[in-house]
Amino acid sequence: MTQEVLSELDLTSLLSLSFSTSINELHDRLSELGFGDIRPVHGFMFKCITPNGSTGVELAEYLGITKQAVSKMVDYLEKCGYVIRKDHPTDKRGKIIVLTERGWLVVKAKEKILTEIEQRWIEKIGTQRLQMLKEDLTILVYEGNEDRLPTRLRPVW
Amino acid sequence: MTQEVLSELDLTSLLSLSFSTSINELHDRLSELGFGDIRPVHGFMFKCITPNGSTGVELAEYLGITKQAVSKMVDYLEKCGYVIRKDHPTDKRGKIIVLTERGWLVVKAKEKILTEIEQRWIEKIGTQRLQMLKEDLTILVYEGNEDRLPTRLRPVW
DNA sequence: AAAAAGTGGTCAATCAAGTTGACTATATTT
DNA sequence: AAATATAGTCAACTTGATTGACCACTTTTT
Numbered sequence: 001m002t003q004e005v006l007s008e009l010d011l012t013s014l015l016s017l018s019f020s021t022s023i024n025e026l027h028d029r030l031s032e033l034g035f036g037d038i039r040p041v042h043g044f045m046f047k048c049i050t051p052n053g054s055t056g057v058e059l060a061e062y063l064g065i066t067k068q069a070v071s072k073m074v075d076y077l078e079k080c081g082y083v084i085r086k087d088h089p090t091d092k093r094g095k096i097i098v099l100t101e102r103g104w105l106v107v108k109a110k111e112k113i114l115t116e117i118e119q120r121w122i123e124k125i126g127t128q129r130l131q132m133l134k135e136d137l138t139i140l141v142y143e144g145n146e147d148r149l150p151t152r153l154r155p156v157w
Numbered sequence: 158m159t160q161e162v163l164s165e166l167d168l169t170s171l172l173s174l175s176f177s178t179s180i181n182e183l184h185d186r187l188s189e190l191g192f193g194d195i196r197p198v199h200g201f202m203f204k205c206i207t208p209n210g211s212t213g214v215e216l217a218e219y220l221g222i223t224k225q226a227v228s229k230m231v232d233y234l235e236k237c238g239y240v241i242r243k244d245h246p247t248d249k250r251g252k253i254i255v256l257t258e259r260g261w262l263v264v265k266a267k268e269k270i271l272t273e274i275e276q277r278w279i280e281k282i283g284t285q286r287l288q289m290l291k292e293d294l295t296i297l298v299y300e301g302n303e304d305r306l307p308t309r310l311r312p313v314w
Numbered sequence: 315a316a317a318a319a320g321t322g323g324t325c326a327a328t329c330a331a332g333t334t335g336a337c338t339a340t341a342t343t344t
Numbered sequence: 345a346a347a348t349a350t351a352g353t354c355a356a357c358t359t360g361a362t363t364g365a366c367c368a369c370t371t372t373t374t
Binding site for chain 1: 339
């Protein structure tokens with residue numbers, strides 16, 4: 001696929017390809033660091049867990065999946081050593097899911113890699129253009145979801 | 158989720174959200190037109206099928222999935238009336254998958270809706286900024302995949 | 315020309331990640 | 345105190361992918 005082909009793409013396809021380009025690079029590099037058992041959805045989960053932990057229901061709402069699915073994902077992440085369930089301080093029914101030390105390692109690694117990717121993009125298109133890109137995407141996401149917040153505004157792919 | 162929250166997001170999350178914003182709107186509107194049985198992946202499939210049809214192996218390569226998975230998807234789309242399998246003109250092992258009349262209807266509808274979405278975005282950020290956005294994304298996709306084309310450059314989400 | 319290796323497509327079994335429904339324990343409302 | 349709602353888990357099922365086996369046909373090798 002050449003640049004000519006790419007430039008004929010509609011914006012939606014371009015967004016899809018640029019997202020997968022960047023998420024693929026992120027997870028390739030996490031794999032090299034020994035975090036090969038982390039999948040993209042876990043990144044969004046960690047976003048909701050940090051910095052103070054999160055309940056299962058909150059995660060389900062944030063990710064747009066059922067609490068049962070969250071429960072399975074937490075089983076997996078707990079088995080892999082990234083999170084643990086703690087008793088909720090005030091609600092005896094609830095648990096709060098918090099990062100372990102290893103969990104924090106992967107979050108820090110993720111941030112570092114994303115910053116590096118963004119830095120490389122700045123080298124390609126310049127600080128100003130990257131700033132504009134981010135502003136414009138923010139506007140598009142905001143305007144495109146205006147009337148149906150918050151249920152439809154989730155990281156889904 | 159407010160615009161403030163959005164503006165704190167890293168570029169990767171922003172790309173994810175803007176892609177899902179636009180793909181969600183596309184499929185909501187296709188549903189309203191009676192094409193509720195079409196899912197996002199089918200759009201990328203149609204891209205490869207048009208205009209001259211495509212073999213299963215080509216589709217599998219393009220989409221980055223196995224030929225068995227393609228075969229099942231084609232079963233589904235054939236059942237729904239969007240495509241048909243024809244004998245390959247020169248290779249008696251092969252089939253070519255082509256769009257039916259209904260298949261063309263959905264492709265045309267998709268293009269119309271994507272153009273309208275893009276038009277609305279022009280109203281928000283202007284022709285110039287949209288043009289820059291597309292150019293920049295094209296550069297990012299191209300540069301980000303330079304050394305591993307074509308296997309990693311696929312519409313995946 | 316015959317034999318060997320490769321390719322396009324499908325069938326079957328399995329896996330992964332989600333779903334719905336049922337249930338327990340605890341909280342909240344009436 | 346009783347009724348209702350909520351947080352989390354277990355089990356069964358669905359969906360969309362996978363791997364492996366296979367047939368029919370094509371291409372390459374000998």
